[in-house]
Amino acid sequence: MLTTFTHSLKKSRGAILGWGISMLLLGAMIVPVYSTFADQGEAMEQFMEMFPPEMLAFFGGLADFTTLEGYLNIEFFSFVPIVLAIFAITSGSGMIANDEENGTLDLIAAHPVSRSGLFFGRLASILVSLILILALSWLGLFLPVQFMEEMDLDVIKIITPFLSMFAYLSVIGSFTLMLSLSMPSKRMASMIAGILLIADFFIQGFAELNADLEPIADVLPLNFYQGRGWTDGLNNEWFLGLLAASLAFTLLAWWRFHRRDIRVGGEGSWMLPAWVPFRRKSSPKPAVVEAAGD
């Protein structure tokens, strides 16, 4: 498992640096601009009031540009989890399915490593990668603050939204992982996870305008992400709830990986019986030949 973990982590170096440095630079660019907003706080608020209330409601109401926290909520924490969800989706969907579809998993799995070792070794490397990306993102906010005297930001408090973001992204990643091990291809898993991610984002926004959507919005993962209100401290129930959901999806994915056959390569099929309408013509026999590989 340790070999799997270190090997996977080494292979993720590019992704960690690419995502992490991008987020770090984003933070480093956003924070210094705050002083401009702070100086013109009143003017900004007047400017915001010119927008239709529905539109403001969609984005969570009037932005508080008079505080650094309020400014960061709007300029950073509102959309960064959606951007990093792309990393979570690609990592989750590709954790096992990537090597399986390019045909390298067959040989790796024939080495003395249990499926659990393979699964959890790779999962651990993704979690560490995510933590490192979030750490670099945090550094992007923290460092500029240290160099700008007029800014006052609690180092501990600013970790709170990152913790919440970690839990939220874990849910997205583990959900996609589960899909990728239950569906014929990682492409399909990524597509469904992506659609649900965007739907979640819009439902949260529209629920601010339409109370009928609130029951749906209330159970979706983005609702439990603390992009706002983190100055009051971490909402433990939300945080642990997201981690519990992530654990549940992970265990389902692990169970699925244990039960299924490892493909020789390529995408799989649903292996639907012949009487099912609209099934792919290739299913089941060619899929079997592909799976059998001989």
Added chain:
Amino acid sequence: MNNDYAIKTEGLTKFYGNFQALFGVDLEVQQGEIFGFLGPNGAGKTTTIRCMLDTIHRSGGDVSILGVDPKEDPVSVRKMVGYLPGELNLDSSTTGEKLLRFFNSMRGGKADWTYVEALAAKLELDIKRPIKNLSHGNKQKIGVIQAFMHRPELVILDEPTQGLDPLMQREVLNLLKDMKSAGATVFFSSHIMGEVQAIADRVGIIREGRIVELAEPRSLIKRSLNRAFVRFKKPVDTADLDAIPGVSVLASDDGMEVTLQIEGEMDAVLKAVAKHPVSEFETERPSLEEIFLAYYEGGN
């Protein structure tokens, strides 16, 4: 199951959804032998091999690899086995050496690196080159090295010589013989009859998910149909030849030139033919390939 066997399968079945790929495969491979596993594409060779390593789960039956059930303890089985997949795909983002070192670390660093370098030299492979720049044949060599480098007790190779030039094919076959000399068991699948005939102690033929023959290559050839062409000096009554059990007359040109198909021993045919003056007698021994084709085409 008996521990004397390197590989033993009993009633091995495998379903992919509703499709049955293996129908009760029974195999026994003795320790220290080279076993050739023959079959056309789609016959179930790779499925059988992958069930042995539990990369796919068998649907029924029993499998024992060096006394261990791969379903119960796949890690122990894989520790003892070197495996080369039939459809070899390697991580192309690295070099051969780094990949081999990764595989070695997955095996707990058991491989003697000088042996790895010796194997690479024997196969004329520069392992420092990026995998993406290697030809199919050179990638296959990396596959062969990773299967052999920890000196396993059993090597399972799915089409080991595919993509290699004839010289390298011979080197790989020599490596298999070396493995056997060192006490290891070799199980390899192939559709190239010549190489199986050259090195295998025993052969198994699989067709449509069923083992249709298990034998030594020599006895397979012996037991099979032979053909004989006889040119007599004067016309003979071919009915006498046709009446011999196991013999049939395939063609006769006025009783002068006769082609016979003989199943089993030749003795009775030779005695019957010797009663007449003969100007020419030729026999054709079928190659393993012909035998294999006979099985494949449903001849048996």
